[in-house]
Every structure is written in C-alpha cells, then in structure tokens.
Amino acid sequence: xxxxxLIAAAQVSxxxxxxFHYECTRQWIAEKTWDKHRIPKPFTTFVVSYGEPIYIPRNxxxxxxxxARLMVEKAMLENRQxxxxxxxxxRKK
Numbered sequence: 001x002x003x004x005x006l007i008a009a010a011q012v013s014x015x016x017x018x019x020f021h022y023e024c025t026r027q028w029i030a031e032k033t034w035d036k037h038r039i040p041k042p043f044t045t046f047v048v049s050y051g052e053p054i055y056i057p058r059n060x061x062x063x064x065x066x067x068a069r070l071m072v073e074k075a076m077l078e079n080r081q082x083x084x085x086x087x088x089x090x091r092k093k
C-alpha cells in the first residue's frame with residue numbers, strides 16, 4: 001500500500017513520482033526478514049521496470065488525493081508484475 005506521505009511530498013514539492021521495480025533471474029531470499037529481502041546472486045541478470053512520471057497537482061480534495069494514491073499504487077504493482085514476468089521468462093531460457 002502506498003502511504004499518503006509519498007503523495008503529500010510529491011504534491012508539495014511538485015516532483016513527479018516514478019514507479020520502479022527490479023527482479024533478478026537468480027537470487028537468495030532472506031526468509032526470516034519481514035520483507036523477504038532478495039539478494040542477487042553473482043552473475044545474475046537484472047530486470048528493471050519503471051513507469052511514466054506521475055505528477056500530483058497541488059490543489060487536490062480528499063477524493064482526488066485518494067485517487068492519486070491509488071493511481072501510484074497501481075503503477076507500482078504493474079511495474080512489479082512486469083519485472084517478475086520478464087525475469088521468469090529469462091529464467092526459463
């Protein structure tokens with residue numbers, strides 16, 4: 001879930017949000033961590049996915065703010081899935 005602070009910071013600073021995600025074809029997963037942190041193995045292939053810049057207008061009402069938050073969240077999830085799919089495709093080769 002995208003936290004409201006990210007949207008508020010982009011709103012005040014007028015700096016765009018760019019969704020970004022990477023996956024590796026070979027990695028260790030730290031199973032005992034809260035976020036299942038992934039550590040790339042040597043000589044792995046990285047897959048990087050990033051989206052279009054998302055600009056958040058300064059003057060948003062509560063509904064517009066939530067719509068912006070959901071739009072950023074959707075972009076993040078789409079980039080994540082795109083990276084995962086491509087890494088999986090490369091693993092199979």
